[in-house]
Amino acid sequence: MLTKDWYLEYEIQRNRPGLLGDIASLFGMLGINILSINGVDDSRRGMLLRTENSTQIDQLFAIVKTMDNINVTKLREPKLSDRLAVRHGRYLIRDADDKKTFRFVRDEIGLLVDFMAELYKKEGHKLIGIRGLPRVGKTESVVASSVCANKRWVFISSTLLKQTVRSQLADDEFTDDHIFIIDGIVSTRRSSERHWELLRRVMRMPVTKVVEHPDIFVRDSEYRLDDFDYIIELRNHHDEEITYDMLEEGYSAFNDFN
Incomplete structure (x- = not known):
């Protein structure tokens, strides 16, 4: 039947x-x-x-x-x-002009985590960008989604606990059951050529990659926003503006980004 x-x-x-x-x-x-x-x-x-x-x-x-x-x-x-x-009682909010951009506020993190987990479960290459101001919950949402999708996560670059800039991975980390997380600011501002060799290798892999601060990442690298399959915006409230003005004042202001 x-x-x-x-x-x-x-x-x-x-x-x-x-x-x-x-x-x-x-x-x-x-x-x-x-x-x-x-x-x-x-x-x-x-x-x-x-x-x-x-x-x-x-x-x-x-x-x-x-x-x-x-x-x-x-x-x-x-x-x-x-x-x-049906699960959460409301539809995802999608940008009217850019259909691959989805918007969330902090009170909707449960919906965001569920959405990203479903994306992670799909096999093959996916490049996801996530925008948001400091301490809004970007990294926590990415990691929580990995748990929900029964995936492991690997930080290629991050400032979640301390600044992380990886230049190599163990053999068992190069698998499609991992979610690779990249901080676009750290990778473009505080990295080495060895880090970029690893990052480019990961970007070529048919796996899921999540880039925090994708606008900075594409501004200072060879990658473009068109390369992204999904862009997620996370705000504290609906009217909050996501800006990167503080970046021009020096990277030290972002040591607490997460």
């Missing part, structure tokens, strides 16, 4: 008592399993469904179109963003 997952999202037109029960009863009548459900907006609900044949979803769509109390806004195979929306 071939099962298939679906994402259904609907907007509530009139939230009368018993509406959700009626919808659940409809799914039961059609033999459709509800995997999870949550509000994904003030007036919308999202559901992850599982069907055993294609006719079930066709029948569902034909019926819900006739219901006056709801307006179906999405019915599709679930994307990663759909699964996270």
Whole structure:
């Protein structure tokens, strides 16, 4: 028996008592399993469904179109963003002009960690950049995501505990079950040619790399923002501006970056 997952999202037109029960009863009548459900907006609900044949979803769509109390806004195979929306109760915020940029605030670190962990689980090359002011939680989120994805992490450069600038790795660290973490400021400001030989080798590997402060990294290296598959922005609050003005005053101001 071939099962298939679906994402259904609907907007509530009139939230009368018993509406959700009626919808659940409809799914039961059609033999459709509800995997999870949550509000994904003030007036919308999202559901992850599982069907055993294609006719079930066709029948569902034909019926819900006739219901006056709801307006179906999405019915599709679930994307990663759909699964996270149901899990956390809201959609990822994506930049309107740059679709590979995703925005989070510190109160949403749980969602950020979950999102990054799902990216880590995908095999092959991925280059992820993460922007944010000092002590907002960038490195902690990267490491926590590694734990959630059951991956090990390797700091190529970092200032999490003390300044780290690696120039070599052990043989067992060159594997695809590691997440390679690079501090774009440390690597471009306080590194040696041996460090860059290692960094370039890692960048060529078909594994996940995470670069903190990607704008500084690309400004002072041969890499470009176009090389990144995802850019993540983490702020203390939605109106916070991420700037690098302090960098011009000297690298010593960033010894506590993490």
